[in-house]
Amino acid sequence: QVQLVESGGGLVQAGDSLRLSCVASGRTISSYAMGWFRQAPGKEREFVAASRWSDATTIYADSVKGRFTISRDNAKNTVYLHMNSLKPEDTAVFYCAASAPASNFQYSRPSAYAYWGQGTQVTVSS
Numbered sequence: 001q002v003q004l005v006e007s008g009g010g011l012v013q014a015g016d017s018l019r020l021s022c023v024a025s026g027r028t029i030s031s032y033a034m035g036w037f038r039q040a041p042g043k044e045r046e047f048v049a050a051s052r053w054s055d056a057t058t059i060y061a062d063s064v065k066g067r068f069t070i071s072r073d074n075a076k077n078t079v080y081l082h083m084n085s086l087k088p089e090d091t092a093v094f095y096c097a098a099s100a101p102a103s104n105f106q107y108s109r110p111s112a113y114a115y116w117g118q119g120t121q122v123t124v125s126s
Contacts, residue, residue: 004022004097004116005118006021006095009094015086020036020122024079025077028074028077029072032099032101033052034079034097035050035097036068037097048081049064049069063089068081069082070082079096088124088126096117098115
C-alpha cells in the first residue's frame, strides 16, 4: 500500500507560480510511476504530468507543456509539480497518483493508477 498526501495548493493570481508536493509513505516510490491529475468542477479528471517508473523521464499534457514541471526527490519520497504562468483555466483540484511498474503502462489514464491522494485545491484568479 502507498499513501499519498498532497499540499501546496492555494489561491493565486494569473501569472503566478505554485509548487505542489506529494509525500508518499508505505513504499519507496523510486520505482513507481507517478502522475499528477486535476479535476475542475463539472469536468472529468484529466492528466497533467507523469514521471515514468523506468527512467523518471517526464510526460506532459499539451495544455501545461512549457509551464509545469514534474520532479522527484526519491530521498524524500516526494514528487513535486512546479507550476508557472498559471491561468484561470488551471483552477482545479490537483491529485497525485502512483502505480507499481507494469508493461504498456498508460501514464495519462487515471484508471492506470492504483493509489491516489486526497487532492489539493488550486484557484487562479484573473
